[in-house]
Amino acid sequence: MTSLFRTGLPAFVMVAGLGFLAFLPLLAVWVDNIFLMDLFMRLMILSIAAVGLNLILGYGGMVSFGHAAYLVIGAYAVGIPAYYDIYNGFLQFAIAILAAATVALVTGAIALRTKGVYFIMITMAFAQMVYFTFVSIEEYGADDGLTINMRSEFAGLLDIEDNFTLYYFVLASLIAVLGLVYRIVHSRFGMVIAGAKGNERRMQAIGFPTYRYRLVCYVISGAICGYAGALLGNFTNFITPEMGDWVHSGELIFMVVLGGAGSLFGPVLGTAVFILLEEYLSRLTQYWHFPFGAMLILVVIFTRGGINGMFRWIGAKAGIGGRS
């Protein structure tokens, strides 16, 4: 359990957070505000994507500026079969994961030959290609987007047409993805990835083909985002290529960095702050982007390690948790 504490926040806070998410639907019914549930569903779905991005960005040091593309791929993996009246959820989610993984494999194989800012830009370029592909397919709505008439069907096992069921399906997915990333990071594979981030040349010198390890990591990350995209498609019932715009890739990076890159729960925390602040500020004023952007700049200038790093710092001062 000690390694959980390394995330900066005491583990019980995060467990309490997940507990809160589990009871939120009850709260939403109690205060008679079903919109709350929609808000938190979106939050959890984007959290899954952020956790997926964090796997390569935080743990692997690979800054992908194009992960929103995998969200779009996942969403269209639900949308396109639905367009042909195929609602089999097992099939749709399998397509989402496989398609995202395949695209990640091909683009990653090229992108990972580059380093630093070139990597940032080439991942962005590939995301733009995906974006323009969907924009130009007239059959599936192009710019105008695609409406999904019915959510995925899981052969009667699960009826996510019901919002409560979908909510808990998303929550379970989030926990499962967190568990998966935890296992990956603490495996031998994860150690190699972390080692390659710290000193790639040394890892190669002691005999690890770091390129292949990184590529596999990149593919897993893309697949997780593809899965999140499939959830997003089910949740919104309406998908557009615009979801893959580079601005959204930037927002994903921000969610990860805001919460603290390279910590298990950091991306969830970052996404929560991002989504809730966006919601709050946009109700306050139509010019909410300004304080939002200003906050972004201030976070970058003054806090290193995001909110989680801040907690870690406080924790270290108080002598709890913070064993970074």
Add this chain to the structure above:
Amino acid sequence: MDWGLFLIQMLNGVQLGVLLFLLAAGLTLVFGIMDFVNLAHGSLYMMGAYFCATLVQLTDSFILGVILALPLTALLGYIVELIIVRTLYTHDHLDHVLATFGMILCFDTAVDFIWGPTGMAIPLPEFLDSHIDLFGGHTFPVFRILIICTGLAVAGFLYVMVVHTRIGMLIRAGASNRTMVMALGVDIGKLFALVFAVGAALAGLAGMLIAPITEASIGMGNEIIIVAFVVIIIGGIGSIKGAFVAAMLVGMIDTMGRSFLDQLLKLVMSSESAETSAPALSAMAIYILMAMVLTFRPQGLFPPKVR
């Protein structure tokens, strides 16, 4: 084939290339010398357009508007460098991307607040708002020719400045080895601020030149900045020459792809599949070019010599 149309599209390609060069020149210098990734460069392009639109309304003269808006945009760039960018040089690229992303949000909202959500058109004076005749009954707008000429003039000016002046020498030296320039006693802070302000003015100029055609609008810089990044990556970061060659290449490929790719594809595939795949392929063409350049020449076409 209609050669008149071909010529027009060639000229349009050059015009887009010139605009991209104006944006990319500042971007590549800031990137090459300060190692700073500036996504908000597109916002300066937008601000230039809005400054110009307002000044044209006040002065009733397009030329005067541009002449007054240029130093204003440079001043804005200088202030931005002084307040925000300067504190970020020591951070890594990820931080640059995030902070300048925040700056884009701030600029876009500020424009919404000051000028309102609808765009602003810039009226052209009569002598610019006409067409010249090409052969085959085609015409070409005079203003677009002015854009091309201005861009080429700026390129020439930058060439002379970078190659034949002391400032240019420092800029080139900074792009190759920043630390050594500092060690030789050059006030690198001043040099950075100057380069940033000049880059801002050039981006603003690009905005002023395109605004009479498309009008100044919120977020106008957000699409083109990505293309400008493609340009500087292809050209080699820090190289003005690379930026110019790559800008022309990208402008030409993009314009030509959009107008003639479907006809080209019809030679090798059925006309139906050509018509469906051409728009996607032409939109992707420049990104494919960039991926190819990065695969075979990871430093771009004209990387500055290091050390």
